[in-house]
Amino acid sequence: MLIKCFFAGFGGQGVLSMGYFLAYAAMKEGKEVTYLPAYGAEVRGGTAHCTVGISDEEIASPVASEPEYVVAMNQPSAKKFQNAICSGGMMFINSTLVTEPPQRGDIEIVEVPASGIAEEMKNIQATNLVMLGALVKKTGLVSLKSLELSVEDAFSAKKKLIPVNLGALRRGWEYLD
Amino acid sequence: MAEAAIRAGCRFYFGYPITPQNEVAEYMSEHMPEAGGTFIQAESEIASIYMVLGASVTGARAMTSSSSPGISLKQEGISFLAGQELPAVILNVMRGGPGLGNIAGCQGDYFQATRGGGHGDYKTIVLAPGSVQELVDLTGVAFELADKYRNPVMILADGLIGQMREPVVLPEPVKHLPEKDWALRGAKGRPSRFSRSLILNVRRMEEHNWKLQRKFREIEANEIRFEQYLLEDAKLVVVAFGSAARVAKGAVKRLRKEGLKVGLFRPITLWPFPHKKIRELANECSEFLVYELNAGQMLEDVKLALSGSAEVFFYGRPGGVIPTPMDVAKIIGSRYYQRIKRKAK
Numbered sequence A: 001m002l003i004k005c006f007f008a009g010f011g012g013q014g015v016l017s018m019g020y021f022l023a024y025a026a027m028k029e030g031k032e033v034t035y036l037p038a039y040g041a042e043v044r045g046g047t048a049h050c051t052v053g054i055s056d057e058e059i060a061s062p063v064a065s066e067p068e069y070v071v072a073m074n075q076p077s078a079k080k081f082q083n084a085i086c087s088g089g090m091m092f093i094n095s096t097l098v099t100e101p102p103q104r105g106d107i108e109i110v111e112v113p114a115s116g117i118a119e120e121m122k123n124i125q126a127t128n129l130v131m132l133g134a135l136v137k138k139t140g141l142v143s144l145k146s147l148e149l150s151v152e153d154a155f156s157a158k159k160k161l162i163p164v165n166l167g168a169l170r171r172g173w174e175y176l177d
Numbered sequence B: 001m002a003e004a005a006i007r008a009g010c011r012f013y014f015g016y017p018i019t020p021q022n023e024v025a026e027y028m029s030e031h032m033p034e035a036g037g038t039f040i041q042a043e044s045e046i047a048s049i050y051m052v053l054g055a056s057v058t059g060a061r062a063m064t065s066s067s068s069p070g071i072s073l074k075q076e077g078i079s080f081l082a083g084q085e086l087p088a089v090i091l092n093v094m095r096g097g098p099g100l101g102n103i104a105g106c107q108g109d110y111f112q113a114t115r116g117g118g119h120g121d122y123k124t125i126v127l128a129p130g131s132v133q134e135l136v137d138l139t140g141v142a143f144e145l146a147d148k149y150r151n152p153v154m155i156l157a158d159g160l161i162g163q164m165r166e167p168v169v170l171p172e173p174v175k176h177l178p179e180k181d182w183a184l185r186g187a188k189g190r191p192s193r194f195s196r197s198l199i200l201n202v203r204r205m206e207e208h209n210w211k212l213q214r215k216f217r218e219i220e221a222n223e224i225r226f227e228q229y230l231l232e233d234a235k236l237v238v239v240a241f242g243s244a245a246r247v248a249k250g251a252v253k254r255l256r257k258e259g260l261k262v263g264l265f266r267p268i269t270l271w272p273f274p275h276k277k278i279r280e281l282a283n284e285c286s287e288f289l290v291y292e293l294n295a296g297q298m299l300e301d302v303k304l305a306l307s308g309s310a311e312v313f314f315y316g317r318p319g320g321v322i323p324t325p326m327d328v329a330k331i332i333g334s335r336y337y338q339r340i341k342r343k344a345k
Helices: A015-028 A076-079 A115-120 A124-139 A144-154 A159-175 B002-007 B022-034 B045-057 B068-083 B109-115 B133-151 B160-163 B203-222 B242-257 B275-284 B298-306 B325-343
Strands: A003-010 A033-039 A046-056 A069-072 A090-094 A107-114 B010-015 B036-041 B061-066 B088-094 B126-128 B151-157 B226-229 B236-239 B262-267 B269-271 B287-292 B312-314
Touching: A003 A015, A003 A076, A003 A124, A015 A033, A015 A046, A015 A124, A015 A144, A015 B236, A033 B160, A069 A124, A076 A090, A076 B002, A090 A124, A090 B133, A107 B275, A115 A124, A115 A159, A124 A144, A124 A159, A124 B325, A144 A159, A159 B045, A159 B088, B002 B010, B002 B275, B010 B022, B010 B045, B010 B109, B022 B036, B045 B061, B045 B068, B045 B088, B061 B068, B068 B109, B068 B151, B068 B242, B088 B133, B088 B160, B088 B242, B109 B160, B109 B269, B109 B298, B126 B133, B151 B160, B151 B312, B160 B242, B236 B242, B236 B325, B242 B262, B242 B287, B242 B325, B262 B275, B275 B287, B275 B298, B287 B298, B298 B312, B312 B325
Parallel strands: A003 A069, A069 A090, A090 A107, B010 B036, B010 B061, B061 B088, B088 B151, B126 B151, B236 B262, B236 B287, B287 B312
Antiparallel strands: A003 A046, A033 A046, B126 B269, B226 B262
C-alpha cells in the first residue's frame, strides 16, 4: 500500500523538516520511503512544499499525482492544493492561519490550530511539530515513538532543543482524539 | 553520492558551487579530509576540471560535480581528459533549460553528454541513475569503468534525484585500486613517460585517434546496461531514462492495473546506448513511446535503433516541471487505445 503525503506552506514554517521527520521515522520502521522537497530561490517567506511517499513495496515515483494527505500550513497552500487530494483523502489545515477551509465535500478537513498551540508554548518554531503530531495521531502513518526517535536524531547536534520539540509533537498528538 | 565516491577510493574532489548539487561539495568538504583526501573549491569550473586532470594523471581517483552551465564550462577539460586517456568521474545534476534555467528536473543535456560534449572525436561513458540508491551504486561503477578504459565517465542525474532523499545501502569501501603503469609520479629509476593530447606527427596523431575509436568500440561491446520492466507480453514499450523513467514506471504500474499491456525499457548507459536490445524488442512489439524531460533527444537514438522497424511516438516536457505518473499514464493510455485497441478490431 502506497501512501503519499504532501506538505505545503511558507518557507520558514518548517514544512520541509516536517516531511523529513516523517520520512525518517517511516524508514526506521523498515518501510520504503521517498522524500522530495521543492522550494523557491528565496528561503524564508517564499513557498515551500515537499512530498513524502511511504510504502511496503518499491516506490515508482516520488512525485504525487493525488496524495492521500495534504498538510496546508497557510491560506495560499490550502487554496492551491485542495484539488490535488484524492477523493476520500484528508486535508490538515493550520487553522490559526487558514481561515477559509476548502469546500470539497469528498475529503475530510482536519483543523489543527498549530500556530496557536505553538505560540501558547512560546515556541512558534515548533508549529510544524504540533501539526506533525496531529497528523500522525489521525493517520497512523508511523508510531509516535518512531517520530520521537526521528526528532531526537535530527537534533542530535543541538540536544537542548529536543525537549521543546518533543513537547510540541506531543501537544499536537494530544490535540486530536 | 559523495560518500559512495569516497568509498570507491576517490581522494580528490574539485568543484565550484551551483545548485542543485551543492550537497556533494558540502559533504566532500567535511568528509574528504577525514578520508585523507583533498577537497578544493576551485576559483572556477574550468580550474576544477583541470585540477581533476592533474590528480588523475598521477594515478589517483578524482572527480568533480556540477550542473548544466558548469558542465558546459568543463567540456574543454573533459575533451583533454579523453584525449590524454585519463580516468575521471564527472557528475552532472542537470538544470532545466538553456542558460541558467531552474533547479527542477530536466534532461536537456542528453545530447551534450552522449555525443562527447567537448571538441574532438571522443565519447564519455554516460550513466543515468533512476534513484538515489542507483546513484550510489553507479558511482562505484563509474570509477571502475573510468580506470578500466582510461576514459572520463559522466553520471547524468537531474534536479529530482539531486534533491530527493531516499534510504540507501552504502557499499563497502574499496580496498585495492588497480595498478596504473601509465601514471606520472616522478621518473626516478625509469625512463620518463608522457601524457599529452598534442601529437604533431601526422601518422601518430591518426593512430592515436584510431586507438581511441577502438577503445570506444570495445566499450560499446562490453558495457551496455539497461533495465526491463514488464516487457514480456508488452504491446507498447515505453522508453525513458533517469527520473523520467521513474515517473514512467509509476504510470506503467497504473496502466497494468487497468489491464493495458505496457512495459518499460530504461537505458542505464546512455552512451554506449542499447541500440541492439531496442532493435530486438521491435521483433515482439511494434509500438514504442519515448518519454523524456526534454523536447526529444534520446528519441533520436531510439529511432536510429529501430531504423523504421516500429512506430515511435514521443512525449516530452522540456524541463522545469515534473509531470506526475497520472499525467504520463494519460499519454501512454491514449496512445495505447489509439494504436493497439484499434488494431485488435
